Amino acid sequence: MSLNSTDNNFMKIAVDLAKKGAGKVSPNPLVGALIVKDGSIIGKGFHTKFGGNHAEVNAIGNNSVIDSTMYVTLEPCNHHGKTPPCTERIITEKIQRVIVGSIDPNPRMQGKGIEYLKKHDIDVSVGILNSETDELIRFYAYWKNTGYPFVTVKLAVSGDGFIAGTDGQSKWISCPESRTEVHQMRAEYDAVLIGTNTLLLDNPALTVRHVTGRNPNRIVIDRRGRAKSTMRVFADNADRIFYFSMIRRKDIPTRVTQILLNENEFNLSLILKILGENEQQSILMEGGAKLATSLIEKNLCNEIILYQAQKDFCNGISFNESLIPKYGFQIFDRSQSGIDKKITYRRDYV
Ligand SMILES: NC(=O)c1ccc[n+]([C@@H]2O[C@H](COP(=O)([O-])OP(=O)(O)OC[C@H]3O[C@@H](n4cnc5c(N)ncnc54)[C@H](OP(=O)(O)O)[C@@H]3O)[C@@H](O)[C@H]2O)c1
Structure with missing residues (x-):
C-alpha cells in the first residue's frame, strides 16, 4: 500500500513519543509506536526504561487492535531478549499493517523482524520519515556498528x-x-x-x-x-x-x-x-x-x-x-x- 502525508503525521507522533525515553533506555534504542484504526489513534507507547516493555507492547496495552495499523520508529524485534519478540505479539494481535521508520542496525536484526512479519502476511512498509527515525537511533546505531x-x-x-x-x-x-x-x-x-x-x-x-x-x-x-x-x-x-x-x-x-x-x-x-x-x-x-x-x-x-x-x-x-x-x-x-x-x-x- 502506498504511503501518504497522513502516514507521515502519524509517524511524527511516534517519533515524538520515542524522544520521551531519552536518557532512560540505553543501551537500548529510543523507540516510539502508535496504533491507528479507522483513522483514529487507539494506542500510544514508547520504550520507557532499559529492561522494560518495548514501545510496541506499550502501544498495544489492553486495546483491541485487530486490523489496525502500527507506526513504529524502529523495526520490531524478532528475538527473545529481556522481553519476548514484538513480532510475535503483532501477529497474535492480528495487526494488519506495520509501518516502520528505520531498520534495526543490530546485527541480530537487520531486517529479520520485517521479513518475519511479511512471512506472516502482514503488510509492512519501511523508511517513512527515515531521517528523523535514524536520528533517534544515532548513538545506538554507531555503537552497534563500531x-x-x-x-x-x-x-x-x-x-x-x-x-x-x-x-x-x-x-x-x-x-x-x-x-x-x-x-x-x-x-x-x-x-x-x-x-x-x-x-x-x-x-x-x-x-x-x-x-x-x-x-x-x-x-x-x-x-x-x-x-x-x-x-x-x-x-x-x-x-x-x-x-x-x-x-x-x-x-x-x-x-x-x-x-x-x-x-x-x-x-x-x-x-x-x-x-x-x-x-x-x-x-x-x-x-x-x-x-x-x-x-x-x-x-x-x-x-x-x-x-x-x-x-x-x-x-x-x-x-x-x-x-x-x-x-x-x-x-x-x-x-x-x-x-x-x-x-x-x-x-x-x-
Ligand atoms: N569553554 C569550554 O567549553 C570549556 C570546557 C571545559 C574546559 N574548559 C577550560 O579548558 C581549560 C583546560 O583545557 P586544556 O586544553 O588546557 O586541557 P584539557 O583538555 O582539560 O586536559 C588536557 C589533558 O588531558 C589529557 N589528554 C589530552 N589528550 C589526551 C590523549 N590523547 N590521551 C591521553 N590524555 C590526554 C592530558 O593529560 P596528561 O597531561 O595528564 O596526560 C592533557 O594534558 C580549563 O581552563 C577549563 O576551564 C573550557
Missing part, C-alpha cells in the same frame, strides 16, 4: 575563539539558556568526559541541575594520577564513574571504576573501546581544548557543538577551529541559544 561510543565534543567559545581566560577559568562564557541546554544533554547522554586540566582547574560537578533528569555517568582521563580524591567528579551522585590513569589510587572512593593502563596502552582509542564494552553508547566531552583536539585528530569524535558567546577574551586558552573543516566536519545545524550562537558540526561516519 563498538565505540558516539562522541560529541561540546565547547563554549568566546567571540574571539577562547575556551578560557588567562586564569584558566571558563565559567560564564555561555549564557544561561546555553547552560540549561547542556544540562538537558547531560540528562540524555550516557556519560560526560573531561580531561585532566579541566578537572584540576574547574573541579566540575558534571551533574544535572538546571533541568529535571538523571545525572550522567562520569569519565575522567588522568594519565598521571593528579586528581584529588575529594574532587566533585568522585561524589556519590552518578551511577558509574570511570577513572582512567597509569597510577592506581588507593584514596579514590571504591565505587569509582579505576581502569589502569600502561604507557603504551594509554590512548584515546583504547579508552573509548573499553567504554563501549562497558555499554557507554554516547559520550558528551565537556573539556578542554587539548582533549577535544586529540579526539578530533584521532577521528574519534562524531559531532562538535560550539556555543559562541558575544564577549571577547583577547587572550587565554584557545581552540583551533580550523580543525573542524580539516577533519571533514560540516555544518549540520545553526541556531540561536539565548544570546549565543550554537553551531553543530557533523562528519560522515559508518
Whole structure:
C-alpha cells in the first residue's frame, strides 16, 4: 500500500513519543509506536526504561487492535531478549499493517523482524520519515556498528575563539539558556568526559541541575594520577564513574571504576573501546581544548557543538577551529541559544 502525508503525521507522533525515553533506555534504542484504526489513534507507547516493555507492547496495552495499523520508529524485534519478540505479539494481535521508520542496525536484526512479519502476511512498509527515525537511533546505531561510543565534543567559545581566560577559568562564557541546554544533554547522554586540566582547574560537578533528569555517568582521563580524591567528579551522585590513569589510587572512593593502563596502552582509542564494552553508547566531552583536539585528530569524535558567546577574551586558552573543516566536519545545524550562537558540526561516519 502506498504511503501518504497522513502516514507521515502519524509517524511524527511516534517519533515524538520515542524522544520521551531519552536518557532512560540505553543501551537500548529510543523507540516510539502508535496504533491507528479507522483513522483514529487507539494506542500510544514508547520504550520507557532499559529492561522494560518495548514501545510496541506499550502501544498495544489492553486495546483491541485487530486490523489496525502500527507506526513504529524502529523495526520490531524478532528475538527473545529481556522481553519476548514484538513480532510475535503483532501477529497474535492480528495487526494488519506495520509501518516502520528505520531498520534495526543490530546485527541480530537487520531486517529479520520485517521479513518475519511479511512471512506472516502482514503488510509492512519501511523508511517513512527515515531521517528523523535514524536520528533517534544515532548513538545506538554507531555503537552497534563500531563498538565505540558516539562522541560529541561540546565547547563554549568566546567571540574571539577562547575556551578560557588567562586564569584558566571558563565559567560564564555561555549564557544561561546555553547552560540549561547542556544540562538537558547531560540528562540524555550516557556519560560526560573531561580531561585532566579541566578537572584540576574547574573541579566540575558534571551533574544535572538546571533541568529535571538523571545525572550522567562520569569519565575522567588522568594519565598521571593528579586528581584529588575529594574532587566533585568522585561524589556519590552518578551511577558509574570511570577513572582512567597509569597510577592506581588507593584514596579514590571504591565505587569509582579505576581502569589502569600502561604507557603504551594509554590512548584515546583504547579508552573509548573499553567504554563501549562497558555499554557507554554516547559520550558528551565537556573539556578542554587539548582533549577535544586529540579526539578530533584521532577521528574519534562524531559531532562538535560550539556555543559562541558575544564577549571577547583577547587572550587565554584557545581552540583551533580550523580543525573542524580539516577533519571533514560540516555544518549540520545553526541556531540561536539565548544570546549565543550554537553551531553543530557533523562528519560522515559508518
Ligand atoms: N569553554 C569550554 O567549553 C570549556 C570546557 C571545559 C574546559 N574548559 C577550560 O579548558 C581549560 C583546560 O583545557 P586544556 O586544553 O588546557 O586541557 P584539557 O583538555 O582539560 O586536559 C588536557 C589533558 O588531558 C589529557 N589528554 C589530552 N589528550 C589526551 C590523549 N590523547 N590521551 C591521553 N590524555 C590526554 C592530558 O593529560 P596528561 O597531561 O595528564 O596526560 C592533557 O594534558 C580549563 O581552563 C577549563 O576551564 C573550557
